[in-house]
Amino acid sequence: MAAAQRYLTPLSRGVLSASLRPQVASPSFICPLQQQYRYASKTARSKDGKPKKKKPMYTQYDTRDAIQFTLCDAMRYLRAYEAGRSTTSVKYEVHIKLRTKRDGTVIRNQIRLPHAVRSDLRVCVITTPDSRAAKEAKAAGADIVGEDEVFEAIKAGKIDFDVCICHTTSLANMNKAGLGRILGPKGLMPSTKMGTVVDNVAVTVRNMRAGSVYRERSGVVKLAIGQLGFSPEELRTNLSAFIAALKKDAAAISHQISKDIAEVVLSTTNGPGFSLNGDFKSESSPPTHELTGC
Structure with a gap:
């Protein structure tokens, strides 16, 4: 019993002293975080309480x-x-x-x-290294030319180019390699719509540069x-x-x-x-x- 009284006495003093302290009003701009989140609304609403319609x-x-x-x-x-x-x-x-x-x-x-505008544009051409398209791409000024080694470098995060072009014969291999999830968000994925999947890579490289x-x-x-x-x-x-x-x-x-x-x-x-x-x-x-x- 004495042990319990020893621990309760300081606690009662703290409660009593806190109750006797003068109450100072906190500034209105200082409020607990939970109060701020309590009134937060996830959906923008108009004055009548209805959700605002998204403008077309x-x-x-x-x-x-x-x-x-x-x-x-x-x-x-x-x-x-x-x-x-x-x-x-x-x-x-x-x-x-x-x-x-x-x-x-x-x-x-x-x-x-x-x-x-840019003279330092780096162009990558995806094609088989020993093909005629690869030789034409290098002659046109392509910085990176290849297929399997390019796929491995991209998967490893080594993207040292600003534009990527794919020869039509390498399109199936590029899609099989699954580069879309890596190059897609960066805007570098070759596509027919953007004119970066082509037969004549030399002309495309010159135009891209x-x-x-x-x-x-x-x-x-x-x-x-x-x-x-x-x-x-x-x-x-x-x-x-x-x-x-x-x-x-x-x-x-x-x-x-x-x-x-x-x-x-x-x-x-x-x-x-x-x-x-x-x-x-x-x-x-x-x-x-x-x-x-x-």
């Missing part, structure tokens, strides 16, 4: 009241953001926002821009259209070619699916985005030679 179209903003820039003015500010960086490593990127539905076919294609792949994601198509050292005229030519290709892709999808260009935004690798108004230059724009090179 992507959200669009009225650009008439927005601050927009000419191409030369946007380049002027972006070059200031990239001051001190290499003009070949930094890229101009264009983000084209489409007025389109959330569900449906997306635009996905490749383009060979008039002025090549000077080409770029683009894909619509959440109603926006993004593509690198030039290096920081490009002139405004070169950038304008690439941008016009890309917009023309995008309109052609949208028209070829279906007459029942409408895809219109809502906004064109120009940015760089480390810079912000500038909404373009469609003009080349303004009265206050610097000379084009000052926006070229270093």
Whole structure:
């Protein structure tokens, strides 16, 4: 009994002392985590308590009241953001926002821009090493050529290429190797639709080294259209070619699916985005030679 009293006495003192302490109100912004989660809702609801319906179209903003820039003015500010960086490593990127539905076919294609953006593109060609296609691929500038050794390297996580092309005779072996779960999420899996499963690998390699792949994601198509050292005229030519290709892709999808260009935004690798108004230059724009090179 004495032992029990010895342990209960300190406990009673703690309870008594706690009850005699002055009660200090905690600030309203400090609350237990469980209270925060108690009122959390998994489904967005409207004012009347009903679940909000998902909008069929992507959200669009009225650009008439927005601050927009000419191409030369946007380049002027972006070059200031990239001051001190290499003009070949930094890229101009264009983000084209489409007025389109959330569900449906997306635009996905490749383009060979008039002025090549990347010169360090590494191309992999899947074909039998001793075939004629392998020799043509190496002569065209392919960096990796092979079949079984390429499969093993990819499965081991050694993906040292930016574009993957497959010869039609190696398509069955590639599918049997199960590379789709590895290359698919990275956008590197060859497919007939994307024009990367071909008979003439030499022509495809040359086009790929000077080409770029683009894909619509959440109603926006993004593509690198030039290096920081490009002139405004070169950038304008690439941008016009890309917009023309995008309109052609949208028209070829279906007459029942409408895809219109809502906004064109120009940015760089480390810079912000500038909404373009469609003009080349303004009265206050610097000379084009000052926006070229270093």
